[in-house]
Amino acid sequence: MMAAYNSVLPRFTFACDKTRPRNDWCRDSLYERAKQAGPDYIGLYRKFYRQASSMHHLDFAGIVAHSGADLLADMAPSWAHLEDALVATGCAYRAINLYDEIANLGFKDRLERGPGADYVAACNAI
Numbered sequence: 722m723m724a725a726y727n728s729v730l731p732r733f734t735f736a737c738d739k740t741r742p743r744n745d746w747c748r749d750s751l752y753e754r755a756k757q758a759g760p761d762y763i764g765l766y767r768k769f770y771r772q773a774s775s776m777h778h779l780d781f782a783g784i785v786a787h788s789g790a791d792l793l794a795d796m797a798p799s800w801a802h803l804e805d806a807l808v809a810t811g812c813a814y815r816a817i818n819l820y821d822e823i824a825n826l827g828f829k830d831r832l833e834r835g836p837g838a839d840y841v842a843a844c845n846a847i
Contacts, residue, residue, distance in 0.1 A: 807844055814840055 733742050747754065755766035775783035787794040795801050814836060821828045 803847065807840075807847070810840060811844075 730742060731739050733746065735741055735743055736748075749757070751770065752763075752766060755762045772782065772786060775781075776786050777783070784794050789795060798806075814832075818829070818832055818837075820826075821832060
């Protein structure tokens with residue numbers, strides 16, 4: 722396994738240090754990739770990235786973004802967003818099932834007994 726890892730490591734290292742893997746899979750930053758995609762995408766990056774990053778890392782701006790009119794933050798896990806969470810979970814679960822089917826991995830029964838059953842139970846409980 723280490724021989725296989727070492728054989729591909731140079732593709733994922735810093736330009737100046739071929740022994741140290743990068744933190745990201747892509748050499749270019751998200752900003753650079755948006756810039757390369759064109760003016761429409763760099764505009765979306767500038768409008769959206771800072772707020773999305775703050776919400777993800779939960780810095781002060783992220784907490785403010787989670788605040789309602791009452792100035793109380795409603796952060797996950799939250800009953801207020803349960804239906805949205807279940808919709809997102811359903812999408813992820815269906816994608817995993819489809820991937821399992823396409824790749825012929827053989828996890829269908831395991832997925833249905835585990836996360837599938839839990840998902841159905843959660844949906845039926847609301």
